[in-house]
Amino acid sequence: MLPRLMARLRPDSTFLNLLGIHPKSEVTFRGQFEVKMSIQSRLASLLLASLALSVAAAAGAQTAAPSPSPAPAAEPAPAPEATPVPEATPAPAPRPSAPPSPLATTQPHTPRPIPGVPATEHAVPVGEGGFHRIGLPGAADKPFPYTVEVPAGWTVREIKDSPGLWLGPMTAQPPKDPHLVYIRISPSDVSDPEKVAANIRANDAKIDAWAAPLVEVRDLQGVKGVLVRMDSGVGEAARSTLVLKLPLEKAGVDFTASAPRAEFEKMLPIYERILLSVRRAAS
Numbered sequence: 001m002l003p004r005l006m007a008r009l010r011p012d013s014t015f016l017n018l019l020g021i022h023p024k025s026e027v028t029f030r031g032q033f034e035v036k037m038s039i040q041s042r043l044a045s046l047l048l049a050s051l052a053l054s055v056a057a058a059a060g061a062q063t064a065a066p067s068p069s070p071a072p073a074a075e076p077a078p079a080p081e082a083t084p085v086p087e088a089t090p091a092p093a094p095r096p097s098a099p100p101s102p103l104a105t106t107q108p109h110t111p112r113p114i115p116g117v118p119a120t121e122h123a124v125p126v127g128e129g130g131f132h133r134i135g136l137p138g139a140a141d142k143p144f145p146y147t148v149e150v151p152a153g154w155t156v157r158e159i160k161d162s163p164g165l166w167l168g169p170m171t172a173q174p175p176k177d178p179h180l181v182y183i184r185i186s187p188s189d190v191s192d193p194e195k196v197a198a199n200i201r202a203n204d205a206k207i208d209a210w211a212a213p214l215v216e217v218r219d220l221q222g223v224k225g226v227l228v229r230m231d232s233g234v235g236e237a238a239r240s241t242l243v244l245k246l247p248l249e250k251a252g253v254d255f256t257a258s259a260p261r262a263e264f265e266k267m268l269p270i271y272e273r274i275l276l277s278v279r280r281a282a283s
Contacts, residue, residue, distance in 0.1 A: 131151055135147050146279065151270070154168055155167075164183050167274070178259035183253065185248065190245050191250070200212055200228055210230050211231045212231075225245055228245065239264070255278060257274070
């Protein structure tokens with residue numbers, strides 16, 4: 001590149017004087033060729049010197065350049081503010097509970113002592129199949145004239161607005177629970193059980209709303225009564241009832257067990273066991 005650049009140069013006086021060459025003397029005594037060579041030599045020296053100066057200047061600039069100042073140290077992050085702990089909210093005062101229903105407050109009766117049978121808190125004693133005989137509450141001046149055997153755990157209950165007694169476990173809820181036997185005073189005179197049975201059969205033949213597939217006179221150790229099964233309704237409304245009708249002075253008393261038809265068939269052995277266990281209480 002340098003020879004080509006020098007080849008283009010013409011040795012005019014201005015340029016030669018700049019290089020410190022006096023063209024008159026040089027051209028006169030050495031010839032044109034020598035002048036040209038002298039120019040190339042001087043130019044090369046000048047370019048090398050210029051290059052050296054450029055390198056030195058660049059190195060100096062790099063040396064003189066201020067080193068980058070270190071990044072300022074990060075300020076410590078402020079400590080997080082403590083979250084205020086909310087004050088405990090006092091628990092609301094409990095609402096007054098609703099008054100319990102009559103069923104919940106109903107307490108079982110302490111069975112009336114049975115003559116000749118030791119009394120306990122519930123009834124007694126437990127006999128065959130877990131049944132035990134209990135006395136029933138009657139008028140204040142005299143005991144109820146009949147006793148009955150019930151499964152262990154069954155009690156006697158009176159329910160508000162219900163005129164009779166309920167026999168059953170405390171979990172059973174009157175009036176439709178199948179695990180109950182209802183005892184009520186009947187206005188019908190049962191002093192003549194044969195006549196009562198005949199009347200029931202006659203009504204069965206006349207009334208289609210119900211049927212009485214079982215009407216029997218039963219002797220319960222000296223006390224005669226009438227055992228009746230009555231069926232009514234169809235489908236899901238089908239229901240059956242088993243009733244033992246016994247005499248009570250000039251009226252009668254009914255021991256009744258009732259349930260939907262399917263449930264009734266399952267409970268029937270227990271119903272019969274309870275109703276046919278009724279006996280006259282000893283005086």
